[in-house]
Amino acid sequence: MQQLKTVLSVGEVAKRTGVSVATLHFYEQKGLIHSQRNAGNQRRYSRDVLRRVAIIKVAQRTGIPLEQIGKALSVLPLGQNADQHHWQQMSQQWKAELDSRIAQLTDLREQLSMCIGCGCLSMAHCPLRNPLDKLAAQGTGAHFYPLPGEVLPEENS
Amino acid sequence: MQQLKTVLSVGEVAKRTGVSVATLHFYEQKGLIHSQRNAGNQRRYSRDVLRRVAIIKVAQRTGIPLEQIGKALSVLPLGQNADQHHWQQMSQQWKAELDSRIAQLTDLREQLSMCIGCGCLSMAHCPLRNPLDKLAAQGTGAHFYPLPGEVLPEENS
């Protein structure tokens, strides 16, 4: 049994990480991963790329866009192993975002549940009709979506 | 006070729903909404379009793609009011999808929490390293992402 390979070709990395070669090129272009070149101009990766790609994939599962992942990764020492501290920092931050996304969806689900009962989408009562909650009050003004049959204080005609 | 307007111009619908005119054209092109034309070829909407757009926006907040929304909407009577039954059907289905998306993210969060503690992303123990859980066993084979320093049962060299 020999020593572990210390450098990997793009194909090996692809196989190991489960992403395509094209994707690795793409990630490199976006600055998410890095490589050295050999005499024949072929990419040679140090093993830390495996961890980086693993991190990328985890982060993507949380719904974080690549650009943001890139920023987080940029604090990792290049070509070195991410140390535990860095990883903890990142994952803690991502967990916070996950928390918030989950909270949003959970809110929505609750509203949806309520509205399944009433089936109304009624202007006056349905929170779903005014998703403007916190986002509102900055837009084009109050949006009013009257349902047919509702009598409204509408501009005449 | 007069009768409610029964037809709406594209601009009115845009104002009321908060989406742009271009977006309404786009939705129409995608078959999500429908319109009549007046003598001068301008779009005239019946009021149910307001409800349709409201539904579209709610569904989008749950992360459902337009195409799928379109399918759901297609069961609504055209130019008529969505009845309570239809709406309940849709919202129930969407709630189910929301449930599943929330569950996925919650799983991920749990794993992330665990891994914040250990900070390892270790092959042997970290669930995050093998997101292949249920999705796996159909791909390119078991993906193994060894960390540097880990001794692996690797093909030699």
Add this chain to the structure above:
DNA sequence: TGTTGACCTTAACCTAACCTGAGGTTTTAG
């Protein structure tokens, strides 16, 4: 009646996250 604002269509452009193909070089296995 005129002019401005609202509409029309078609087509091109945008971001994200890749994928595909062409044309050419390098590496590797026999």
Add this chain to the structure above:
DNA sequence: CTAAAACCTCAGGTTAGGTTAAGGTCAACA
């Protein structure tokens, strides 16, 4: 040594969900 497999770059394509622009028509108000 040679052929196939792997790699390279660069350009263009893809999907989703729109946005922007160009060039022309329609309608509402004074």
